[in-house]
Amino acid sequence: MNSTPQGAPARLLVIGADAAGMSAAHQALRTARTLGVELEVVALEASAHTSYSACGIPYVASGEVGEVTRLVARTAEQHRAAGIDLRTGVRVTRLDLASHTVETESLDGTRGTLAFDHVMVATGAAPVTPAWALHDGHLLDGVRHAKTLDDAAAWAAALEPGQRAVVAGGGYIGVEMAEAALRRGLQVTMLTRSRVLSSFSAETTARVAAALRAAGVDLREHSEVRGLAHEDGRVTGVVLDDATVAADHVVLAIGVVPATGFIDDETLLHGRRRALHPDAFGRIDAADQSGIAWSAGDCCEVIAESGHRTFAPLGTHANKAGRQAGENIVRSIAGLEPVARFPGALGTSITRFAHGDVHVEIARTGILDAQLSDAAADLAWDAVFLTTEGTTATGYMPEARPIAVRVGADRTTRRLLSVEIVGGQGAGKRIDTAAAVLHFGGTVDDLAWMDLAYAPPVATAWEIVQIAARRLAERL
Numbered sequence: 001m002n003s004t005p006q007g008a009p010a011r012l013l014v015i016g017a018d019a020a021g022m023s024a025a026h027q028a029l030r031t032a033r034t035l036g037v038e039l040e041v042v043a044l045e046a047s048a049h050t051s052y053s054a055c056g057i058p059y060v061a062s063g064e065v066g067e068v069t070r071l072v073a074r075t076a077e078q079h080r081a082a083g084i085d086l087r088t089g090v091r092v093t094r095l096d097l098a099s100h101t102v103e104t105e106s107l108d109g110t111r112g113t114l115a116f117d118h119v120m121v122a123t124g125a126a127p128v129t130p131a132w133a134l135h136d137g138h139l140l141d142g143v144r145h146a147k148t149l150d151d152a153a154a155w156a157a158a159l160e161p162g163q164r165a166v167v168a169g170g171g172y173i174g175v176e177m178a179e180a181a182l183r184r185g186l187q188v189t190m191l192t193r194s195r196v197l198s199s200f201s202a203e204t205t206a207r208v209a210a211a212l213r214a215a216g217v218d219l220r221e222h223s224e225v226r227g228l229a230h231e232d233g234r235v236t237g238v239v240l241d242d243a244t245v246a247a248d249h250v251v252l253a254i255g256v257v258p259a260t261g262f263i264d265d266e267t268l269l270h271g272r273r274r275a276l277h278p279d280a281f282g283r284i285d286a287a288d289q290s291g292i293a294w295s296a297g298d299c300c301e302v303i304a305e306s307g308h309r310t311f312a313p314l315g316t317h318a319n320k321a322g323r324q325a326g327e328n329i330v331r332s333i334a335g336l337e338p339v340a341r342f343p344g345a346l347g348t349s350i351t352r353f354a355h356g357d358v359h360v361e362i363a364r365t366g367i368l369d370a371q372l373s374d375a376a377a378d379l380a381w382d383a384v385f386l387t388t389e390g391t392t393a394t395g396y397m398p399e400a401r402p403i404a405v406r407v408g409a410d411r412t413t414r415r416l417l418s419v420e421i422v423g424g425q426g427a428g429k430r431i432d433t434a435a436a437v438l439h440f441g442g443t444v445d446d447l448a449w450m451d452l453a454y455a456p457p458v459a460t461a462w463e464i465v466q467i468a469a470r471r472l473a474e475r476l
């Protein structure tokens with residue numbers, strides 16, 4: 001058991017008060033109550049906001065969600081009422097595991113030091129700001145990320161019909177922000193260095209590209225941004241190798257990196273991203289088994305289904321891994337073994353692009369094509385893929401929309417490797433069926449023959465995901 005001064009409750013310090021941090025904090029309090037552990041939870045948050053849905057930012061920007069405050073799941077006051085000593089506007093500037101302290105800086109510049117018995121690092125990821133986006137070290141007016149609630153409010157206020165928006169980045173945030181700008185009546189250009197949604201197969205992204213263009217997005221794939229044109233401190237265009245695209249607004253959506261700059265213990269940081277590598281229980285100092293330092297969320301690379309580490313900055317993982325860590329932290333204080341495991345990422349993700357008559361849902365799960373060659377080397381997978389087209393509902397129903405399902409499996413073991421789905425309304429969440437099969441290490445035959453629901457308005461008698469799996473199974 002980790003010792004604390006006689007009679008004093010153990011202090012858990014949580015750094016970062018959003019998905020991972022507050023999931024951990026609340027679970028720690030619940031477990032402490034169950035186990036009868038005396039626990040003090042202090043949470044430090046650099047911004048003014050807590051437990052907000054960054055995922056909802058594009059929908060505030062588009063106007064679909066009217067008030068930015070609707071993205072806040074739990075306010076600072078609610079956390080405090082639940083027994084957490086939450087301090088907003090306080091940034092951790094240095095973590096010192098040896099002395100069990102952090103150095104802090106408040107918004108007004110006040111510096112301080114705070115001691116802890118256990119620390120939960122949940123600082124998320126910071127959006128990438130490329131050199132070309134900076135002018136004299138600052139972002140020009142009209143250039144912004146889509147990362148914080150302040151960004152959401154700023155985009156909602158700034159986007160005016162008839163203006164021109166350039167979205168730099170073709171990941172899912174770029175796609176969602178392109179939708180937002182279109183819905184606000186702007187002309188939208190999307191610039192991507194490779195393909196749009198490049199973690200999907202080329203075949204799937206070609207379908208997405210067609211949908212974006214059909215909705216009016218001027219999509220320019222394989223476009224490298226060289227700089228920004230500006231006048232009086234405001235952006236006026238985005239400079240490419242062969243052209244300048246006029247812009248009133250530039251959305252920076254070109255990725256995120258773990259926010260670990262305050263950690264100077266190099267042994268905790270991994271790879272070019274300088275990510276934390278918690279084990280399945282959330283420990284980042286597992287080597288000496290001290291159980292002092294824990295982490296979850298976007299500041300980490302998680303363990304993927306293939307066994308490799310992967311950077312999958314998603315709210316789904318942050319919430320789950322944070323909650324598991326919270327339980328394990330308190331078990332560790334009580335002198336018990338950790339039991340709550342975060343099982344790792346399958347690579348499941350989903351997004352939607354909808355404007356006017358265009359509505360496309362895009363989802364995937366399993367090993368990325370780009371990773372298959374590496375993973376195959378280790379595990380000798382002989383991946384075979386097949387795409388099957390069908391409809392989301394029985395053909396005679398008005399709800400029926402086109403859907404394409406791409407299934408990948410290993411020829412020898414028949415193990416399901418990946419599934420991608422692109423299609424109209426109702427297509428995307430079908431991915432969860434495939435994710436469930438992957439989660440349990442199932443085969444393409446398991447996916448083809450499991451008992452799934454059918455009624456004409458929502459499916460076909462042979463569910464399309466199962467037709468796709470069966471056809472691939474027949475070819476293996």
Ligand SMILES: Cc1cc2nc3c(=O)[nH]c(=O)nc-3n(C[C@H](O)[C@H](O)[C@H](O)COP(=O)(O)OP(=O)(O)OC[C@H]3O[C@@H](n4cnc5c(N)ncnc54)[C@H](O)[C@@H]3O)c2cc1C
Nearest residue numbers: 016018019020046054055092124297298313314315316318
């Ligand atoms: C536009 C957008 C759309 C998204 N859509 C989806 C989606 O549809 N589905 C999905 O699963 N995920 C989505 N995500 C990702 C999801 O929001 C993140 O994965 C999730 O918020 C990660 O939670 P976290 O707690 O790890 O980090 P964060 O939510 O980033 O929280 C970290 C907190 O730590 C604070 N912090 C950072 N450094 C310090 C410091 N040194 N001291 C004190 N505090 C600090 C930050 O201010 C922040 O509040 C989206 C993200 C964005 C930006």
